[in-house]
Amino acid sequence: MQGNLPLLKKNNLKNQEKILILGIETSCDDTCASVVEDGKVILSNVIASQHEIHGKYGGVVPELASRRHVEAIDIIINEALLQAKIKMSQISAVSVSNRPGLIGSLLVGVGAAKAISYSKKIPFMAVNHLKAHLFSNFLEVPEMGPCFTGLIVSGGHTSLYSVGQNWEIKEVGHTVDDAAGEAFDKIARFLGLGYPGGPVIDRLASKGNPSRFEMPRPMIESGDLNFSFSGLKTALIYKTKKEPKILDENNIADLVASFQDAIVDVLVHKTFKACRQSGFEKILVSGGVAANSRLRSMFAQKADSEGIKLYIPPIKLCMDNAAMVACLGYYDYIAGNFSDLSVEVYSRSDI
Amino acid sequence: MHILGIDSSTEKLSIALTSCSEVHYLKNMRTYALQYSRHSGFMKSIIALTDKVLEKAAIDIEEIDYFCVNRGPGDFTGTRIGISLIKTFALSQNKPSAGIDALDIYAMQAAYYNAAKIMQLLSGGLRACIVPAIDIKRDELFFCIYEASLYEGHKCAGKLVYKNRELFINKIGNDSISGAGTFIDSFKEYFKDLLGEHLREYFEKQNNALFFCGTAFASYGSIAAGLRELKHKFFIVKKSLYPDAQYLNICAIYRFYKNGAAIERIMPYYAREFTPFKKK
Numbered sequence: 317m318q319g320n321l322p323l324l325k326k327n328n329l330k331n332q333e334k335i336l337i338l339g340i341e342t343s344c345d346d347t348c349a350s351v352v353e354d355g356k357v358i359l360s361n362v363i364a365s366q367h368e369i370h371g372k373y374g375g376v377v378p379e380l381a382s383r384r385h386v387e388a389i390d391i392i393i394n395e396a397l398l399q400a401k402i403k404m405s406q407i408s409a410v411s412v413s414n415r416p417g418l419i420g421s422l423l424v425g426v427g428a429a430k431a432i433s434y435s436k437k438i439p440f441m442a443v444n445h446l447k448a449h450l451f452s453n454f455l456e457v458p459e460m461g462p463c464f465t466g467l468i469v470s471g472g473h474t475s476l477y478s479v480g481q482n483w484e485i486k487e488v489g490h491t492v493d494d495a496a497g498e499a500f501d502k503i504a505r506f507l508g509l510g511y512p513g514g515p516v517i518d519r520l521a522s523k524g525n526p527s528r529f530e531m532p533r534p535m536i537e538s539g540d541l542n543f544s545f546s547g548l549k550t551a552l553i554y555k556t557k558k559e560p561k562i563l564d565e566n567n568i569a570d571l572v573a574s575f576q577d578a579i580v581d582v583l584v585h586k587t588f589k590a591c592r593q594s595g596f597e598k599i600l601v602s603g604g605v606a607a608n609s610r611l612r613s614m615f616a617q618k619a620d621s622e623g624i625k626l627y628i629p630p631i632k633l634c635m636d637n638a639a640m641v642a643c644l645g646y647y648d649y650i651a652g653n654f655s656d657l658s659v660e661v662y663s664r665s666d667i
Numbered sequence: 668m669h670i671l672g673i674d675s676s677t678e679k680l681s682i683a684l685t686s687c688s689e690v691h692y693l694k695n696m697r698t699y700a701l702q703y704s705r706h707s708g709f710m711k712s713i714i715a716l717t718d719k720v721l722e723k724a725a726i727d728i729e730e731i732d733y734f735c736v737n738r739g740p741g742d743f744t745g746t747r748i749g750i751s752l753i754k755t756f757a758l759s760q761n762k763p764s765a766g767i768d769a770l771d772i773y774a775m776q777a778a779y780y781n782a783a784k785i786m787q788l789l790s791g792g793l794r795a796c797i798v799p800a801i802d803i804k805r806d807e808l809f810f811c812i813y814e815a816s817l818y819e820g821h822k823c824a825g826k827l828v829y830k831n832r833e834l835f836i837n838k839i840g841n842d843s844i845s846g847a848g849t850f851i852d853s854f855k856e857y858f859k860d861l862l863g864e865h866l867r868e869y870f871e872k873q874n875n876a877l878f879f880c881g882t883a884f885a886s887y888g889s890i891a892a893g894l895r896e897l898k899h900k901f902f903i904v905k906k907s908l909y910p911d912a913q914y915l916n917i918c919a920i921y922r923f924y925k926n927g928a929a930i931e932r933i934m935p936y937y938a939r940e941f942t943p944f945k946k947k
């Protein structure tokens with residue numbers, strides 16, 4: 317068992333038929349709370365997005381994010397309970413992301429989770445946000461076992477993991493510069509399309525021809541499993557400087573479709589390569605960019621032709637959410653893996 | 668009734684549990700308080716310290732009737748941790764909560780430590796103002812003016828009662844910001860605006876007193892020299908340079924009896940708006 321739990325003396329593990337975990341997620345710019353039953357039935361999944369606030373600045377402003385979290389946290393938790401039709405006293409344990417993320421944001425969620433754990437005398441699990449992204453797949457497919465290759469692709473992360481026989485997780489590749497979502501956001505900002513960039517580009521690209529403009533496939537032949545996306549952004553900007561008319565209304569859809577295709581192509585290539593190298597038969601994808609429709613269809617096609625089983629959660633569970641945090645918390649709970657109420661928050665952390 | 672207060676708005680974390688009678692609310696008040704200087708963050712220790720206070724008082728968190736917190740202005744991170752905790756305690760226990768303005772707490776604390784002196788001044792026809800000022804960084808101070816007054820007492824007891832009359836402090840000015848170097852000048856200007864005609868009279872009677880408190884006086888020793896130039900009777904209340912959660916609780920008790928336990932949505936209180944630089 318992890319942690320020495322000075323306060324556990326007061327914790328009475330509830331002898332319930334159903335295990336109800338309250339999940340809290342505030343690692344970046346969304347205030348989220350969720351109630352999940354037995355690690356798989358989502359009773360509520362509330363997300364208060366701050367996109368409008370940060371949109372003005374073209375990216376997340378940490379101080380503003382923390383301010384919104386602290387204003388909303390109790391309301392969002394209460395809303396999650398109301399929607400789930402569950403009383404606070406029925407909750408078996410509380411689970412929260414405490415790493416990695418924005419410190420000021422994480423502190424709000426972790427403070428709230430500790431307050432609930434202490435005052436309701438129930439166990440507390442501080443979990444890794446990235447691992448929770450991977451586990452978002454378990455909400456839909458709880459019977460899934462190891463081994464698999466996991467790709468987490470979001471606004472802050474782009475990493476490949478190999479999950480072995482005993483659930484040991486090893487990072488096998490990561491981006492050496494920008495995350496894929498960051499590349500989407502930066503290009504959208506450059507093109508004046510708004511924030512967050514991913515969904516806008518996704519929509520626009522669906523009307524475009526992805527083979528119209530030639531885009532580099534950074535590091536596709538690098539030999540390792542790492543990624544690089546900042547060069548792609550530079551290439552696109554360079555192209556538009558050379559030929560400003562490609563920014564015209566009739567060309568822009570083709571332009572973003574070509575850009576999106578380059579990102580997706582590299583992600584597909586490296587993820588399947590990682591899976592082959594490990595000799596696995598399963599791939600799990602998650603994170604905000606896994607909401608991308610081109611990514612979903614290209615991964616599905618490739619999985620089909622390679623005979624690999626592919627798992628990508630529904631779009632709402634790809635984004636930051638607290639259901640995945642409750643789901644991961646559930647597995648910690650049944651394993652007796654509780655956290656001490658003295659845990660802190662960390663901006664960086666391995667999975 | 669039992670009140671739990673957390674003040675994490677400065678580098679000194681303060682947690683207090685106050686138990687008092689429902690009728691004479693400040694009578695037979697018992698308080699268990701703990702103050703702790705921060706080395707890193709409070710996140711690590713805040714629950715254990717809260718537990719310690721409750722244990723000392725032999726009160727379970729389920730018995731708490733009212734949760735309160737210093738809602739700022741203060742350190743951004745510390746204040747947010749306190750608010751997040753108190754809000755969620757109240758939510759999980761289904762009990763009311765209150766967010767108290769930082770300057771109200773400093774002023775209450777200063778009034779408490781100087782109650783006898785202030786009441787003596789007031790009964791002698793003199794006046795007393797309490798001026799908390801806090802360091803809000805970037806060479807700026809945030810301050811406010813409170814004036815003390817006496818009323819026929821009815822509920823209150825303890826330190827704040829004098830010949831059956833009760834000491835109250837009323838905020839008479841809105842908050843304002845000034846450079847630390849020019850604190851005295853801005854203070855005088857501000858004071859003039861607020862008190863208008865009364866100003867002359869206030870300053871003419873040099874025995875009218877000014878009580879200063881708050882972190883500004885811990886950060887900027889130079890202000891004291893400026894105050895001396897006022898040629899006025901002034902006191903720097905050393906016991907109220909940092910806020911103590913006991914007085915946060917007393918502020919909350921006053922509010923409780925004035926407004927009842929209204930369901931309050933605690934919002935942090937910032938000294939200035941935050942405006943990020945716009946990225947191109």
Ligand SMILES: Nc1ncnc2c1ncn2[C@@H]1O[C@H](COP(=O)(O)OP(=O)(O)O)[C@@H](O)[C@H]1O
Nearest residue numbers: 470471472497512514515518604605607608636
């Ligand atoms: N349909 C989409 N296509 C591509 N990217 C997307 C799509 N939807 C969201 N994103 C990207 O996902 C990121 C947000 O995902 P999230 O999991 O919340 O990430 P993080 O917490 O790391 O910021 C943003 O960068 C956003 O542009």
